[in-house]
Amino acid sequence: MPHFSDELYRKTFHHTSAHILAHAVKRLYPSVKLAIGPAIEDGFYYDFDHDDTFSPEDLIKIEDEMQQIVKEKIPLERFELSRQEARALMDEKGETYKIELIDDLPDDTIISFYRQGDFVDLCSGPHLASTEPVKAFKLTHTAGAYWRGNEKNKMLQRIYGVSFPDKKQLKIYLEQLEEARKRDHNKLGRELGFFTTTEYIGQGLPIMLPKGAxxxxxxxxxxxxxxxxRGYQLTKTPLMAKSDLYKISGHWYHYRDGMFILGDQEQADTEEVLALRPMTCPFQFQAYLTRTRSYRDLPIRYAETSTLFRNEASGEMHGLIRLRQFTISEGHIICAPEHLESEFKDSLDLASFMLKSIGLDEDISYRFSTWDPNNREKFIGAAEQWDLAQNAMQGILKDLSIPYKVGFGEAAFYGPKLDIQIKNVFGKEDTLITIQIDFQLAERFQMTYIDRDGSKQHPMIIHRTSIGCYERTLALLIEKYSGALPLWMASEHARLLPIAERHFDDAQKLADQMRQAGLRVTVDDRNEKIGKKIREGQMDKLQYMFILGDREVTENSLSVRSRLDGDLGSLSVDSVVERLKREIDEKRVR
RNA sequence: GCCGCUGUGGCUCAGAGGUAGAGCAGCUCACUCGUAAUGAGCAGGUCGUGAGUUCGAUUCUCACCAGCGGCUCCA
Incomplete structure (x- = not known):
């Protein structure tokens, strides 16, 4: 008997769960048309074309019907049909989406179906032999989803679910989900006062509160x-530019939907207008162009803490992960071909160093994003240039033995990307870092350098970020550490908790002294019991609390409570300062 | 943008077609306290915004705004 920990078995299990879901839906709502229903990471979903919407009550009814189907222990049987027979079968059942799928299958495909009782679904399989093992499941939520993911198509209704071989595993999963919810940066980050949003400012435009800032x-x-x-030069470039700039870079034609264009939109094509910058590249290129460059000047490494603006669709914003205004550790390395490999490797090394320093170096994966030669609208430049850039990147990845998956067609419009992907607390993947090779834009901007032989050459450009987008990185840090950030980056290193009013002055003096030593220390001088101050300090996720009462004042000491190491007892003020400073200087993460 | 859900004092949430409550937070007073919530009192909301239905709406309808889960896209 295969085990649930086996990936293939688990996938099969989830896939059969999806069929059980579809079977139940068809029993309850015979007019519903079936679209697709695959297994996903933790479970499964199925897309339906249904005239009414599935309400939470409907989901309960569907779950009950699914229970029934499992109880009936219905066997799943595979059978194959010719293309014509397959079409006829689906036509008879009115499954128009399935017919579309069949028509799109390559000629040599074996067209298979799975039958479970009175339910039949087009499916390549594999499946469980019976519905019986699907003992524990839950339909978690519904969502709209376009047929084939294309917004021009009809929006279908997707039902998501999770399933397990027994109730205990389902319970554990749901508990873990509950735990994850508590770490969700969008909830925790607001609760702890890292950031907020207001309807008067708008979506995707967070206010970083003192703690987050x-x-x-x-x-x-x-x-x-x-x-x-590491040899970077700093630039500080404008947040907006004339459309002319973006026309040269190609953003005007390939990234316009993502841009905030100022002034009259109608006239934007004919009049000169300003647009907020969605990327920093063309601005730093202008810096390069200020003088004639020699091969001796290269590589030039420009860095900038750069605020960007992207007009995301209104439904796309999420916490600090997807914003309309954000700040990125931006940089462009302008170099000669012979530098490309080492500069790329150095960029990757810098990113890795950053992630290690903040403790986000685990749970990452690499994605090599290529262009799609069949989608020329989305990309600029000639196929040979893309091949050159992609081969260069692939060679480096191979050289460094970096395991990656390919993101086909997900390159930037000007070049391939290496993305460092990270999973958030709910397991959803996002890009944290991106390093891109660009063989296109130097030519467009007529960026050149004089080579050894006196000839003019176009440099190559590496677009890279070192720590990613600051807001997004903060979001992941909040989730990773449940809000209790490593000391070196924490907004409040420690809080002094005086026991009674007579200790307030001493506490303030001590706090001043510690601030002089470079520590970010506050005093809780409210007239509250020490137990309450500790409780609130704990809920504020403080790494250190110092308790100050008669004993400590006499001894010039502090009672130290460390979040990670517990009660450290009474320590001299000097040794406390020493301890924290060391932890900060070492940038300890744990 | 699209589909679905949600929107009550700073926060968490009750509530009902006849113009609103609780806990925490805040403020005041008392207590001057030793390692996860001291007690009492006070104050605070035109129930997201606008329009419609109604004798009357915060409660029903619609639009908009914002939040959440997705689709698509992406740092």
Whole structure:
């Protein structure tokens, strides 16, 4: 008997669960048309074309029907049909979406179906032998989904579910989901006062509150200092530019939907208008173009903590993950072909160093995003240039033995990308870092350098980020550490908790002293019991709390409570300062 | 943008076709306290915004705004 921990078995299990879902829906709502219903990471979904909407009550009814189908222990039988027979069968059942799928199958495909009782579905399989093992499941939520993921097509109704061989595993899963909800940066980050949003400012435009802003400042300082050490030059470029600039770069034609164009939209094509920048590249290219460059000048590494604006669709914004305004650790390396490999590797090394320093180096994966030669609208440049860029990148990845999956057609419009992907607390994947090779834009901007032989050459460009987008990185940090960020980046290193009013002055003096030593220390001088101050400090996710009462004042000491190490007892003020400073300087993450 | 759900004082949430409650937070007072919530009192909301239905709506309808889950896209 295969085990649920086996990926293929699990997938099969989930896939059969999807069929059980569809079977139940067809029993309850015979007029519903079936679209697709695959297994996904933790479960399955099925897309239906249904005239009414599935309400939460409907989901309960469907679950009950699914229970019944499992109880009936219906066997699943595979059978194959010719294309014509398959079409006829689906036509008879009115399954128009299935017919479309059949018509799109390549000629040599074996067209298979699975029958479970009175339910038949086009499916390549494999499936469980019977509905019986699907003992525990839950329909978790519904969502709209376009047929074939294309917004021009009809929107279908998707039902998501999870399933397990027994109730205990389902219970554990649901509990884990509950735990994940508590870490959700969008909830926790607001609760803890990292950021907020207001309807008067708008979607995707967060206000970083003092706590969040301080963290971002620490990260930014760290990034900028490290980049300076690694030979980057800083630029500070405008947040907007004339449309002319974007016409040269190609953004005007390939990224326009994502741009905020100022002024009269109607006249934007004929009049000169300004647009907020969605990327920094063309701006830093202008910096390069200020003088004639020699091969001796290369590589030039420009870095900038760069605020960008992208007009995301209104339904797309999410917490600090997807924003309309965000700040990225941007950079462009303008180099000669012989530098490409080492500069790319250095960029990757810098990104890896950053992720390690903030503790996000685990749970990452690599994606090599290529162009799609059949979608020329989306990309600029000649096929040979793409091949050149992609081969270069692929060679480097192979050289570094970096395992990657391919994101076909997901390149930037000007070049292939290496994306470092990370999963959030709910297992959803997002891009944290991207490093891109660009053989196109230098030519468009007529960027050149004088080579050894006196000839003019176009440089190559690496677009890269070192720590990604600050807001998104913060979101992942909040989730990773449940809001208790590593000391070096925390907005509040420690809080002094005086026991009674007579200790307030001493606490303030001590806090001043510690601030002079470079620690971010506050004092809780409310007239509250020490138990309450500790409780609130704990809920604020403080790494350190210092308790100050008669004993400590006499001894010039502090009672230290560490979030990670517990009660450390009474320590001298000097040794406490020493301890925290060391932890900060070492940028300890845990 | 599209589909679905949601929107009550700073936060978490009750509530009902006849113009609203609780806990926490806040403020005041008392207590001056030793490792996860001291007690009492006070104050705070035109129930997201606008329009419609109705004798009357915060409760019903519609639109808009915002939040959540997805689709598509992406840092």
């Amino acid at each position: 301080r963290v971002l400042q620490q990260l930014q300082r760290f990034v900028e200092d490290e980049e300076e050490k």
